[in-house]
Amino acid sequence: MTMLTPVGEHELLLLWIQLVVLLVTARSLGLLAQRFRQPRVVGELAAGVIVGPSIAGRLFPDLVGWLFPGDAVQSALLLSVAWLGILLLLLVTGFETDLDLLRRLGRPVVGLSLGSLVIPLAMGFGLGWIMPASLWGPGADRLSFAAFIAVALSISALPVIAKIMTEMGLMRRNVGQLTIAAGMINDLVGWMLLGVVVGLFSAGTVEVRGLLITLGSVVVFLALGLTVGQRIVDQVLRRARSADGFASALTATIAVMLVLGAITQAMGVEAVLGALVAGVVLGRSRYQRHDVRRSVEVLSSSIFAPIFFATAGLYVDFAVLFTAEGALWALVVLAVATVAKLVGSFAGGRLSGLTNMESLAAGIGLNARGAMEIVLATIGLSLGALNDASYAMIVLLAVATSMGAPPALRPVLRRLHTAPEESERLAREELLGQALIAGATSALLPTRGGLNSEVAAGVLDALLQPSASVTVLTVRERSAPSADPFAELDGVFAALRGRTVERRAVVGDDASARILEEAALGHRVLTLGLNDDFIGSHQLSEPVQRVIADSPVPLLLVRRGEHLRDSADMLGAPFRRVLLGVTGTRPGLAAEEVAFRLTGRYAARLLAVHVVTRGGDDAGLTPAVQRQIARVRESAGAFGTSGVFQARRAPMAADELLRSAEEWEADTIVVGATVRPVDGRPFLGHGTEWLFEHARQTVIGVVFPPSDEER
Numbered sequence: 001m002t003m004l005t006p007v008g009e010h011e012l013l014l015l016w017i018q019l020v021v022l023l024v025t026a027r028s029l030g031l032l033a034q035r036f037r038q039p040r041v042v043g044e045l046a047a048g049v050i051v052g053p054s055i056a057g058r059l060f061p062d063l064v065g066w067l068f069p070g071d072a073v074q075s076a077l078l079l080s081v082a083w084l085g086i087l088l089l090l091l092v093t094g095f096e097t098d099l100d101l102l103r104r105l106g107r108p109v110v111g112l113s114l115g116s117l118v119i120p121l122a123m124g125f126g127l128g129w130i131m132p133a134s135l136w137g138p139g140a141d142r143l144s145f146a147a148f149i150a151v152a153l154s155i156s157a158l159p160v161i162a163k164i165m166t167e168m169g170l171m172r173r174n175v176g177q178l179t180i181a182a183g184m185i186n187d188l189v190g191w192m193l194l195g196v197v198v199g200l201f202s203a204g205t206v207e208v209r210g211l212l213i214t215l216g217s218v219v220v221f222l223a224l225g226l227t228v229g230q231r232i233v234d235q236v237l238r239r240a241r242s243a244d245g246f247a248s249a250l251t252a253t254i255a256v257m258l259v260l261g262a263i264t265q266a267m268g269v270e271a272v273l274g275a276l277v278a279g280v281v282l283g284r285s286r287y288q289r290h291d292v293r294r295s296v297e298v299l300s301s302s303i304f305a306p307i308f309f310a311t312a313g314l315y316v317d318f319a320v321l322f323t324a325e326g327a328l329w330a331l332v333v334l335a336v337a338t339v340a341k342l343v344g345s346f347a348g349g350r351l352s353g354l355t356n357m358e359s360l361a362a363g364i365g366l367n368a369r370g371a372m373e374i375v376l377a378t379i380g381l382s383l384g385a386l387n388d389a390s391y392a393m394i395v396l397l398a399v400a401t402s403m404g405a406p407p408a409l410r411p412v413l414r415r416l417h418t419a420p421e422e423s424e425r426l427a428r429e430e431l432l433g434q435a436l437i438a439g440a441t442s443a444l445l446p447t448r449g450g451l452n453s454e455v456a457a458g459v460l461d462a463l464l465q466p467s468a469s470v471t472v473l474t475v476r477e478r479s480a481p482s483a484d485p486f487a488e489l490d491g492v493f494a495a496l497r498g499r500t501v502e503r504r505a506v507v508g509d510d511a512s513a514r515i516l517e518e519a520a521l522g523h524r525v526l527t528l529g530l531n532d533d534f535i536g537s538h539q540l541s542e543p544v545q546r547v548i549a550d551s552p553v554p555l556l557l558v559r560r561g562e563h564l565r566d567s568a569d570m571l572g573a574p575f576r577r578v579l580l581g582v583t584g585t586r587p588g589l590a591a592e593e594v595a596f597r598l599t600g601r602y603a604a605r606l607l608a609v610h611v612v613t614r615g616g617d618d619a620g621l622t623p624a625v626q627r628q629i630a631r632v633r634e635s636a637g638a639f640g641t642s643g644v645f646q647a648r649r650a651p652m653a654a655d656e657l658l659r660s661a662e663e664w665e666a667d668t669i670v671v672g673a674t675v676r677p678v679d680g681r682p683f684l685g686h687g688t689e690w691l692f693e694h695a696r697q698t699v700i701g702v703v704f705p706p707s708d709e710e711r
Contacts, residue, residue, distance in 0.1 A: 026306035048313030085308030087275040088300035093162035094279015113185040115348020120340035124153030139384025155190035179365040237287035286442035316395040368405040373398035438593040440524030449488030452529030456558035457495035462601035469500040475511040512543035527556040549682040561698035579666040582610035587672030591702040596639035606643025611653040654687030
């Protein structure tokens with residue numbers, strides 16, 4: 001029976017002290033870097049150089065020798081924590097990776113990747129060929145040494161690039177996404193080429209079969225991970241949310257990262273690829289909790305990532321470069337590596353249609369080698385490809401390029417102009433990011449069919465962003481005869497055509513409980529099509545009342561108007577003249593989003609009416625009312641629509657809205673409301689329920705649960 005060998009008390013004591021020293025130093029220097037308008041990663045990288053043998057080791061050799069002894073056990077303990085930091089950093093990077101955007105930017109990704117690989121490989125091989133034998137490792141000859149230097153100059157550090165792009169606010173920019181994608185390809189190709197170089201040293205030949213197997217396994221992994229893996233992860237997160245909420249969801253997130261990292265490590269590719277893919281599929285899942293994602297980001301940026309970056313400078317002593325030959329060749333390696341990446345990235349970017357500044361910014365970002373280069377240098381030292389001097393040169397290259405990238409990027413960014421298409425995308429993302437329900441990534445539509453559900457589906461389709469998914473849920477009682485649960489829902493699916501739709505059919509005698517369970521699994525909005533005979537909430541069925549009363553997310557309550565008589569009326573332009581009741585409350589702001597999206601989707605006309613029930617004789621001219629109308633007009637413009645914006649004074653807001661709708665011949669009324677329990681039933685407010693009861697128009701109520709203060 002194999003037993004784990006316990007780690008000694010001394011090793012554990014050193015590990016805790018090492019972590020404290022690295023974390024405190026890295027965080028302190030990171031905050032100091034921020035004060036000088038530099039990303040935190042600059043200070044975090046400097047921490048390892050300062051506390052390591054290069055600086056502190058010269059001043060306090062005995063102390064540094066005791067704290068960082070460099071033996072196998074101690075190094076393994078510290079590097080395990082550092083590698084966990086790498087995986088978490090790549091997981092967070094995957095959260096921000098936009099596959100749809102990369103697909104649209106396909107040509108620049110390919111051009112940038114090729115340019116940033118081919119030219120550094122060629123220049124690196126040439127540099128390695130002419131470097132003196134005094135820099136070769138004990139197991140190297142001219143060919144194998146040149147091949148290793150070529151790989152060393154071609155690789156980029158995806159974790160460092162990701163940190164730089166995030167801290168400089170570039171992650172959602174086209175250039176940020178392009179640089180991340182090119183960095184990922186650089187790393188993949190670099191590590192596979194390293195396998196070729198390892199074959200040169202171990203067998204003296206290139207193992208083509210092994211290289212092809214590794215390449216094929218990467219392609220299969222990416223294809224399965226983003227398709228089948230996405231569905232598996234969705235189910236894992238769904239079950240986690242159904243269990244005990246946050247704790248299970250966090251466990252599932254970290255477990256997925258570790259599993260995919262282990263798979264890619266077993267394939268012969270670094271675990272960082274698995275962590276990145278894990279972040280992509282977890283970030284795309286509608287079952288991912290926002291608080292879990294935020295917790296992982298905080299855990300990475302505040303603890304594990306600083307420790308990871310600080311370890312970069314620990315295991316090298318730059319004193320070996322304090323000779324004429326060492327200093328000269330160190331500068332040559334740094335210069336050639338920097339120029340090769342810049343020239344290659346610039347050429348690839350320009351040939352694929354990027355601007356000069358975009359190409360230059362991507363080249364500077366890809367120049368950051370970081371700890372990936374240090375890992376590669378360590379492998380080279382263990383293979384005998386490098387000696388102490390050439391090893392120090394590669395580590396210096398890693399640290400210098402990573403620390404130099406952020407300050408070099410700043411002047412380029414000041415001259416980097418945003419294209420109109422990118423500006424529009426960024427503005428749209430910012431708008432949807434601040435939206436209350438229009439930015440929802442998933443929605444739930446419980447239904448058994450009927451025209452009201454079809455109308456609700458049409459409203460939902462107009463409201464949500466194109467990438468959002470809709471789950472159509474039907475609940476069948478246990479005693480009901482078995483039949484196709486979706487047989488009566490063709491009109492609903494037709495209204496959602498072109499959108500990702502998940503069909504869920506469940507069996508249960510408590511329909512409201514099943515609906516509420518599903519609503520709690522990551523959906524951002526719940527939509528109900530109400531019956532035609534709606535007259536106050538007391539006429540609703542018991543399950544519908546429970547859903548309205550206990551919904552954990554905002555609701556869209558939709559009751560069709562007289563102008564929609566059958567499914568055919570939903571095929572053209574079902575909403576032509578939309579009246580919006582303006583209130584300025586949180587539900588009212590969400591109602592504005594619905595009205596603006598409806599008018600934009602169906603090219604409808606908009607009338608926004610702010611009814612003032614209290615105030616002076618001429619309430620429409622008061623500064624407060626004018627500001628409200630100006631705000632609504634500006635908000636409509638942000639959503640790309642316009643209309644007529646009015647303020648009216650009346651004793652009852654609902655009466656005035658209905659009168660305005662009749663006068664203006666509106667076919668749709670949109671209002672916001674907060675649900676409250678009154679006499680054992682959900683109460684939406686007298687005005688909202690009165691509109692649902694009396695209006696001939698389609699009525700859309702955007703209903704929010706009460707806030708903690710309102711409960």
